[in-house]
Amino acid sequence: MDAKLEALAAAYGVATRYENFQRRDTEVAPESVIGVLGLLGVDAATPAAVEAALAGVKTSDDLPGTIVLREGQRRELPASAELILEDGTVRTVSVLADLPLGWHRLGRTTVVVVPVELPQPPATWGWMLQLYALHSAESWGMGDLGDLRSFVEQCGDAGLVLLNPLHAITPVPPVPASPYSPSSRRFANPMYLRISDTAEYRGADQAVQNRIDALKPKAEKLIDYTAVWEAKLAALELLWPLAEPVDLADDPGLTDFARFCALAERHGPNWQAWPEELRRPDAPAVLAYRSDRIAFHAWVQRLVEQQLNLAREAAAGMPVGIVHDLAVGIDPTGADGWLLQDSLAPGVRAGAPPDAFNQLGQDWGLAAWRPDTLIETGYAAYRDMLRRIFRHAGGLRVDHVAGLWRLWWVPPGMGPAEGTYVHYDPEAMLGILALEAQRAGAVVIGEDLGTVLPEMTDTLERMNMLGSSVLWFTRDWDTGEFRPSADYRRNALASISTHDLPTAAGFLAGAQVEVRARLGQLAGTAEQEWATWRADKAALLDRLRAEGLLDSERPEDVVLAMHEFLARTPCRLVTASLYDVLLDERQPNLPGTFDEYPNWRIPLRPALPEVYTDPLFRKVAEILGKRNTGTTEAEVKGTER
Numbered sequence: 296m297d298a299k300l301e302a303l304a305a306a307y308g309v310a311t312r313y314e315n316f317q318r319r320d321t322e323v324a325p326e327s328v329i330g331v332l333g334l335l336g337v338d339a340a341t342p343a344a345v346e347a348a349l350a351g352v353k354t355s356d357d358l359p360g361t362i363v364l365r366e367g368q369r370r371e372l373p374a375s376a377e378l379i380l381e382d383g384t385v386r387t388v389s390v391l392a393d394l395p396l397g398w399h400r401l402g403r404t405t406v407v408v409v410p411v412e413l414p415q416p417p418a419t420w421g422w423m424l425q426l427y428a429l430h431s432a433e434s435w436g437m438g439d440l441g442d443l444r445s446f447v448e449q450c451g452d453a454g455l456v457l458l459n460p461l462h463a464i465t466p467v468p469p470v471p472a473s474p475y476s477p478s479s480r481r482f483a484n485p486m487y488l489r490i491s492d493t494a495e496y497r498g499a500d501q502a503v504q505n506r507i508d509a510l511k512p513k514a515e516k517l518i519d520y521t522a523v524w525e526a527k528l529a530a531l532e533l534l535w536p537l538a539e540p541v542d543l544a545d546d547p548g549l550t551d552f553a554r555f556c557a558l559a560e561r562h563g564p565n566w567q568a569w570p571e572e573l574r575r576p577d578a579p580a581v582l583a584y585r586s587d588r589i590a591f592h593a594w595v596q597r598l599v600e601q602q603l604n605l606a607r608e609a610a611a612g613m614p615v616g617i618v619h620d621l622a623v624g625i626d627p628t629g630a631d632g633w634l635l636q637d638s639l640a641p642g643v644r645a646g647a648p649p650d651a652f653n654q655l656g657q658d659w660g661l662a663a664w665r666p667d668t669l670i671e672t673g674y675a676a677y678r679d680m681l682r683r684i685f686r687h688a689g690g691l692r693v694d695h696v697a698g699l700w701r702l703w704w705v706p707p708g709m710g711p712a713e714g715t716y717v718h719y720d721p722e723a724m725l726g727i728l729a730l731e732a733q734r735a736g737a738v739v740i741g742e743d744l745g746t747v748l749p750e751m752t753d754t755l756e757r758m759n760m761l762g763s764s765v766l767w768f769t770r771d772w773d774t775g776e777f778r779p780s781a782d783y784r785r786n787a788l789a790s791i792s793t794h795d796l797p798t799a800a801g802f803l804a805g806a807q808v809e810v811r812a813r814l815g816q817l818a819g820t821a822e823q824e825w826a827t828w829r830a831d832k833a834a835l836l837d838r839l840r841a842e843g844l845l846d847s848e849r850p851e852d853v854v855l856a857m858h859e860f861l862a863r864t865p866c867r868l869v870t871a872s873l874y875d876v877l878l879d880e881r882q883p884n885l886p887g888t889f890d891e892y893p894n895w896r897i898p899l900r901p902a903l904p905e906v907y908t909d910p911l912f913r914k915v916a917e918i919l920g921k922r923n924t925g926t927t928e929a930e931v932k933g934t935e936r
Contacts, residue, residue: 296325299345304328306352307335308666308718310701316650316746317772323715330706331715334640335665358404360671363723365411366396376401396730398678405673409726413759416738416786416867417614419454420919422446423790423872425883426458426487427474427518427895431903433491436512436523440602441489442903447609447617449907451916455615457692457740457870459794460622461487461603465564465629466528466556466592470520472895473884475622475694476661478564478629481683482552483599485531486524492605493598495534507533517896531595541590541597548679549593551576555630557588565628576634603687615738615868616689623695623702624661632662638676640665644705647695649712650745653886654818656711663702666719674727681728685735691728692788696741696762697751699724721754729758740788740868744768755786762787764866766835766857767796775830777838783864790870791857794883799854799875803832806880814891850878851911858915862922869919873899876911 301311309331315321329339338344364370369392378386381397391406399406429438429446447456461484462477464470470486477484490496490507499507507530512522543550555566558581562569572580610616624645625631632639645661647653669677684691693699700721705714732739739760743752755762764787769778783789791799797807805828812821836853839845842863844856854875861869874883877899885892899906906912 296322296328297342297345299342299349300325300328300339303337303339303345303349303352304332306349307332307337309335310716310718313648313716314746314748315648321648324713327706327709327713327715330709331704331717334643334704334706335667335717358401360403361405361407361669361673361723362391362401363407363409363720363726364391364394365722365726366408367393367411372401378406396733398673405675407674407723407727407730409730410733410758412757413729413733413739415759416761417454418867418922419614420862420869420871420922421453421455421457421613421615421618422450423457423870424459425794425874425895425899426461428873428883428897428899429903429906430514430898433489435490435526436514437486437518437520437898439489440487440599440606441492443487443606443617444609445903447606447613449904452920453916454613455618455690455868455870456610456613457618457690457788458620460620460694462622462625463552463596463630464524465559465626466524466595467559467564468521468525470524471626472518472520474620474895475659476624476626477622477631478626479552479631479634480622480625481548481631481680482596483603483687485595485599486520486527488527488531488595488599488602490527490530490534492602493534495537496530498537499534503533514898516898517893518898520896531591531598535591535594538594541594543590543593546593548683549596550589551634552630553589553592553596554581554584555633556592557586558584559630560588561586566633567628574633575636600687607687607689610689613689617687618690618692618738618740619684619688620692621684621694622661623698624659624663626660627662635676638664638668638672640704642707644707644714645698646703646705646711646714648703648714648746649818655816655887656714657886658705658711658714663704663717664719666717669723670720674723677724678727678731681731685731685737688735688737690738690740691732692740692742693728694742695745696743696755697745697747699728700748700751721751725754725758725760729760742793744793756784759786761867763793764789764864765793765796766791766861767802770834775834777834779838780842780860780863781865783866785865785867787866788868788870789861789864789866790872791861791875792872792882795886797882798872798879799857800850800878801880801882802835803850803853804880805832807882810885810892814885814888816885816887854878854911855914855918858918862918869922871915871919873906873912876915877901877906877909878911 304311312322332339337348372389375389378388379400394408396408426438429442434442460474463479463482465478510526510530512526639662643663644658645663646659647657649656701716701718703714704717741755743762764783808824808828839856844859881897884894
């Protein structure tokens with residue numbers, strides 16, 4: 296690569312080479328670097344443009360837009376200045392030292408003092424839920440917050456329940472299925488409302504209740520999100536006349552989101568196709584817009600918040616409680632794409648480079664933060680997002696936590712393998728996450744799978760944020776052998792699989808090879824993949840036998856042995872998935888597919904409450920529940936991994 300282009304890329308945090316999932320140094324094509332620089336507003340299309348851009352890179356002694364300090368850390372200032380602490384106290388300082396945790400102001404600079412580490416998370420076990428996949432006699436075509444409360448109350452002595460993202464949709468049909476492509480990460484998905492649990496429904500007369508009950512969708516083999524939303528929206532509109540008045544001045548951020556929803560109902564879900572005068576939230580035409588639908592959508596969000604609070608209260612006796620999931624990005628055409636557009640890189644498509652399970656790379660089509668704008672604005676949008684989520688969370692799983700260090704950006708017109716990494720400030724991204732988690736009394740779990748550098752895992756460890764130890768990935772990749780249970784990390788959440796990987800029964804049957812071959816998702820031949828699967832399955836069974844856990848290859852016996860294996864690990868948190876214990880071979884999501892596979896639409900079998908009496912469910916709960924009755928072997932030995 297041209298040295299000047301490389302220097303320009305370095306100035307803007309754009310990688311020109313990276314270490315791939317096999318720990319091999321990989322050079323990025325110049326075209327990819329040029330494309331990503333363009334997404335940051337830097338023209339590098341010609342040698343002359345590169346020269347001009349390099350000349351425009353300024354170095355300054357001025358303070359940056361944000362200063363992040365760990366608690367107890369000091370920083371000299373170029374001159375004395377007035378510091379306004381978060382509580383309003385004013386100090387004149389020449390050194391930033393001995394500052395309390397929190398958000399402070401130094402002129403135009405935001406000073407954030409963050410914890411060195413979080414409190415040590417408890418050791419317990421729990422369940423991984425795709426909440427939409429639950430269903431009961433009371434829910435409407437998909438799992439809801441009433442089902443969540445029921446599950447929390449009847450799932451034994453579990454210490455946590457880990458959910459899929461509950462982020463907000465744009466409430467206009469058709470409703471997309473993926474919880475990882477939300478309209479907004481700051482607000483919640485009203486599709487998870489249980490209509491009959493609202494005060495307005497309980498206060499309605501019998502005729503209104505009957506009309507609402509008649510709207511309930513029929514159960515289908517696959518979840519029809521649009522049908523569910525249209526039914527719930529019709530029910531909410533029947534209840535709206537019974538609602539208490541909504542004060543739109545109470546929460547300006549919520550009002551802005553509700554205004555987006557009202558405009559989307561009128562002009563369509565993609566704000567980029569709205570009339571020009573409506574494409575910015577601060578435009579005069581937007582600020583002048585009046586509609587009863589703004590109050591309606593604010594009220595709907597308040598209902599969701601009430602039911603989220605009830606779910607958290609139901610989990611109050613758990614050591615951790617309900618763990619929410621933070622998607623790595625947002626749909627650029629949705630609410631946050633409109634409201635936060637000044638903090639986002641226009642045109643970026645976030646994704647991931649090729650890895651063992653996604654050999655062609657991944658293009659998630661998600662918008663991404665601009666690192667320079669985050670710094671300039673004091674990370675305000677990032678902070679506010681975390682605060683809203685932590686209102687209802689005993690913990691937060693951060694999907695693709697490596698994205699707090701660097702995120703794979705795919706330029707327009709290029710394939711997912713043709714992107715490159717853009718770097719963020721991990722001291723700020725991790726530190727602010729720790730600050731807001733500590734204030735909420737919540738644990739943090741980072742999904743540190745795939746192409747993750749050792750420094751990322753080490754930083755999570757140092758800060759008492761948990762990593763993710765997934766059975767499928769915890770291996771010696773040189774030999775193919777699965778690692779012994781005793782070799783797992785202490786500060787981690789252990790699981791058999793994730794929503795993007797084969798279920799336990801699916802892996803044992805080779806379902807992931809069959810479906811990927813049928814859909815053309817393999818980089819090699821089907822014969823090669825089947826051979827790899829046979830070797831992987833044999834290696835897994837060998838590991839379970841080596842630990843004395845397996846004397847039968849019946850799927851239910853192997854699945855029990857896998858959970859016994861997880862129970863032996865020193866990991867602080869161990870989780871079981873309902874897809875695994877119910878022997879479902881269908882994985883919730885097949886990365887790289889859209890309409891070809893029913894991603895996020897597969898309901899669990901059986902329905903609640905039959906799940907609680909399923910023999911394998913009860914046996915796995917008993918196995919993992921033993922972790923709550925005493926210390927693990929690692930704790931007895933004082934091992935801290």
